[in-house]
Amino acid sequence: MSTPTLPRPAVAADSLAMLRRSLKHLLRSPDSMIMAVALPIMLMLLFVYVFGGAIDTGTAYINYVVPGIILLCAAFGASTTAVGVSSDMTEGIVDRFRTLPIAQSSFLTGHVLASVVRNLLTGAIVIAVALLMGFRPTSDPMKWLGVIGMIAAFVFALSYLSTALGLLAKNPEAAGGFTFVIMFLPYVSSAFVPAETMPSWLRWFAENQPITPIIETVRGLLMGTPIGSSAWLAVAWCAAIAAVGFVWANVLYRNRVTR
Amino acid sequence: MTTATLAPDTRTTHPGPPPAARSISLSQTVAQSITMAHRGLIKLKHNPEQLFDVVIQPLIFTVMFTYIFGGAISGDVESYLPIIIPGILVQTVITASIVTGTQLREDMDKGVFDRFKSLPIARISPLAGALLSDMVRYFIATTITFAMGLAMGYRPGGGVIGVVSAGLLVIVCAFAISWIFALMGVLMNKASSVQGISMLILFPLTFMSNAFVPADTMPGWMQAFVNVNPVSHVVTAVRDLANDGHFGIHVVWSLLGAAIIVAVMAPLTVRTYMRKT
Numbered sequence: 001m002s003t004p005t006l007p008r009p010a011v012a013a014d015s016l017a018m019l020r021r022s023l024k025h026l027l028r029s030p031d032s033m034i035m036a037v038a039l040p041i042m043l044m045l046l047f048v049y050v051f052g053g054a055i056d057t058g059t060a061y062i063n064y065v066v067p068g069i070i071l072l073c074a075a076f077g078a079s080t081t082a083v084g085v086s087s088d089m090t091e092g093i094v095d096r097f098r099t100l101p102i103a104q105s106s107f108l109t110g111h112v113l114a115s116v117v118r119n120l121l122t123g124a125i126v127i128a129v130a131l132l133m134g135f136r137p138t139s140d141p142m143k144w145l146g147v148i149g150m151i152a153a154f155v156f157a158l159s160y161l162s163t164a165l166g167l168l169a170k171n172p173e174a175a176g177g178f179t180f181v182i183m184f185l186p187y188v189s190s191a192f193v194p195a196e197t198m199p200s201w202l203r204w205f206a207e208n209q210p211i212t213p214i215i216e217t218v219r220g221l222l223m224g225t226p227i228g229s230s231a232w233l234a235v236a237w238c239a240a241i242a243a244v245g246f247v248w249a250n251v252l253y254r255n256r257v258t259r
Numbered sequence: 260m261t262t263a264t265l266a267p268d269t270r271t272t273h274p275g276p277p278p279a280a281r282s283i284s285l286s287q288t289v290a291q292s293i294t295m296a297h298r299g300l301i302k303l304k305h306n307p308e309q310l311f312d313v314v315i316q317p318l319i320f321t322v323m324f325t326y327i328f329g330g331a332i333s334g335d336v337e338s339y340l341p342i343i344i345p346g347i348l349v350q351t352v353i354t355a356s357i358v359t360g361t362q363l364r365e366d367m368d369k370g371v372f373d374r375f376k377s378l379p380i381a382r383i384s385p386l387a388g389a390l391l392s393d394m395v396r397y398f399i400a401t402t403i404t405f406a407m408g409l410a411m412g413y414r415p416g417g418g419v420i421g422v423v424s425a426g427l428l429v430i431v432c433a434f435a436i437s438w439i440f441a442l443m444g445v446l447m448n449k450a451s452s453v454q455g456i457s458m459l460i461l462f463p464l465t466f467m468s469n470a471f472v473p474a475d476t477m478p479g480w481m482q483a484f485v486n487v488n489p490v491s492h493v494v495t496a497v498r499d500l501a502n503d504g505h506f507g508i509h510v511v512w513s514l515l516g517a518a519i520i521v522a523v524m525a526p527l528t529v530r531t532y533m534r535k536t
Contacts, residue, residue, distance in 0.1 A: 042462075050466055053476035055331045187327055197330035 022084070022114030036118060040073045040126040047192060048133055055193055059223070063137075066130045067218035068191025071211060073122045074155045075186055078162035079179040081115040085166030086175035108163055108249050115159035116152060123151050137222040146221045153238040154214050158182065160245030167252035185211050210237035288381040295388020299362075300395060312358065313400035317351045321407045324471060332472055337412055344408035344415075345425065345497040346470030349490060351400045352433045353465065357457040359393050360440030364450040386532050390437050397433045401426040417504030425500035428513060432493050435517035438524035445532045470494045489516055 047069065052061035085108075127135070139147065162179055169175035188202065189195070189211040195203050206212060213233035220227035283291075303310065324347065329339035363386070366372060375385045405413075405422060415422050440457055447453050467481060468490040474482050485491050493516075496509035 046466055049478055049481055051328065051332070051472055053478070054472040055328070057331075187323055193328060193331035199326055199330070199336060202326050 017110070022110050036077075036122055037125060039076060040069060040122055041129050043069050043072060044126065044129050044133060051192070057194055060134070060136075062130060062133055062135045063223055064219070065192060066126065066135055067215045067222065068186060068189070069130075070123045070126050070151060070218070071154065071191060071215060072183075072186040073126060074119045074151070074158060075179075075183045077115060077119045077122060077155070078158045078182050079176055080118070081111055081159050082162040082166035082169065082175040082179045083172045085111050085163050086169045086172045089167060090171055108160075108253055111163055111166075112156065112159040115162070116155050119155040119159075120148070120152060138224045139222050143221045147218055150214065150218055150221070150234060150238075153235070153242075157238045157240075157242035157245060160242050160249055162245075164245050164249040164252055167249060185209060186215075189215055191215050210241065213237060283379075283381045288384060288387075291380045291384035292387035292391060295384050296391035297388075299389055299392025303392070303395070310396065310399065313351065313355050313396045314403060316354070317347055317400055317404040318407055320347050320351065321404065321411070325411060328471075340408060340411060340413040341415075341498065341502045342473070343471065344404065344413050345501055346468075346494055348401060348404040348425075348429055349432075349494045349497055350465045350470055351404060352397045352429045353436055353490065353493075354461055355396055355400055356393065356433045356437040357440050357454060357461065358396070359390055359437040360442075360444030360447075360453040360457060361450045362393075363389055363441055363444035364447060364453050367445070368450070383529055383532075386441065386529065390434065390441060393437055394430060394434055397430045398426075401429055415501045417501045421500045421502070421504035424504075424506075425497045428496060428500060428510065429493070432513055432517045435520040435524075438521055438528055442524055442528040442531060445528060464488060464490045468494055489513075492516070 044065075047065050048062050052065070055061055057064040162182065165179055165182075166175045169177075186192075189206050189209060191211065195206040195212065198206055213230040214237065216225075216230040217227055217234040219225055220230065321343070324343050325336055325339055329336040329343070333339035333342065366385075366389070372385060405415075405426065408415075417425070440453065443453050443457060444450075447456070467484055468488045469485055470490065474485040474491070477485060492509050492512045496507070496513040499505040499507045499509055
């Protein structure tokens with residue numbers, strides 16, 4: 001008697017199915033939807049109107065701050081991803097997925113891709129609100145593609161890292177706590193104020209942490225400011241974070257589902 | 260076998276007067292409120308994570324705003340400290356007063372207040388006790404914020420008296436505001452709703468004030484709001500006391516505002532609470 005062979009899972013198709021599932025979760029969670037829309041708007045209003053007049057950046061503050069707001073929202077979105085992964089792990093849905101003939105990695109890929117989609121939409125909201133508030137970018141279509149690519153790369157890398165943190169956490173509350181550091185990083189960068197206005201010890205950290213070259217690259221592409229070596233550093237940081245996140249998430253996932 | 264039948268009781272029983280409802284004196288009410296406040300402190304002892312907002316928030320906000328934004332707003336960190344420390348203090352303590360409403364709602368949902376109703380205590384004491392115990396949280400937040408400021412180089416010109424007066428003013432104002440959140444806690448159905456709506460009210464009030472940056476750097480339409488925002492008056496009053504030791508008009512406005520809030524909200528909250536429990 002021959003044992004029936006299960007069809008080999010199609011990774012791309014399974015990942016798309018998981019992406020659809022994650023996006024449906026998002027659409028059915030009004031809290032998340034409101035937060036995804038309200039947060040960037042509130043941050044734009046806060047930084048431009050409350051702090052903007054007091055901070056001297058040598059240019060209109062709105063033109064300076066937009067890349068920082070986009071990345072801050074992406075960092076906030078990373079927390080949502082970690083909590084979502086942790087919820088799935090604790091609610092037992094993963095045990096059901098394991099009984100299906102699907103690629104095991106598709107669960108993680110679905111969450112990551114959903115995070116990228118969600119954060120690109122948030123980025124679009126930030127730019128739309130900024131344009132209404134007087135943001136005037138000087139970039140051509142090619143540079144706009146570069147901006148989208150850079151943001152997508154950053155979100156992709158951050159999403160894999162936060163997926164790993166979600167798997168590491170014992171419960172969704174802890175997952176939210178783990179991503180606090182990620183949410184805090186954009187503040188200690190050149191996102192909202194030039195790094196040279198910070199005390200020397202903090203300036204060193206702000207200039208050498210991963211968020212700063214990404215922000216400088218996006219700002220350069222949008223506003224035509226000099227980018228220098230920031231672009232290569234930004235790509236390198238994104239690749240490194242994505243690689244660490246990918247390996248770590250897959251190892252943690254394998255360990256947790258085979259226990 | 261014969262069954263014995265009991266003769267019916269033919270005596271007429273006249274129900275006596277109901278036992279007189281024991282009136283509770285003011286001194287007893289105060290004592291019971293203090294006991295309930297002690298209960299709140301015991302809860303804090305067993306759940307120290309409830310102190311997160313009054314311990315961690317002032318630390319993070321003070322460091323973040325001072326070192327990250329200080330140089331860009333005021334030229335250097337030292338110049339920004341007299342602006343930001345009173346601002347962070349007011350924001351932290353007023354935000355901490357939301358917990359009064361959420362804790363009250365959680366207690367009411369758990370049925371603790373139903374148990375209190377069966378005790379021979381003043382109906383107001385669980386409510387008053389909750390508000391009193393939260394004043395300890397405000398005191399912790401005030402102490403940590405000033406201590407953090409001093410560690411970072413803040414040197415208040417008002418001296419010890421100015422700093423203590425500023426701290427007391429903030430605690431009094433937070434106590435007054437906590438009556439608003441207590442009313443919301445009594446009226447609303449979920450603790451998360453109390454938290455969400457309270458933050459929705461406080462976020463614009465604290466940030467659209469002069470707590471973090473001088474009002475004259477803001478757009479004209481926002482300055483108009485900032486200048487009438489009650490939080491701005493409290494922040495200015497705290498700055499006057501802590502930085503100059505000056506008991507000015509803003510201190511008067513802040514105390515008057517606090518008194519009006521308590522005069523209006525306390526009876527309203529108590530009446531609503533009595534009706535609900």
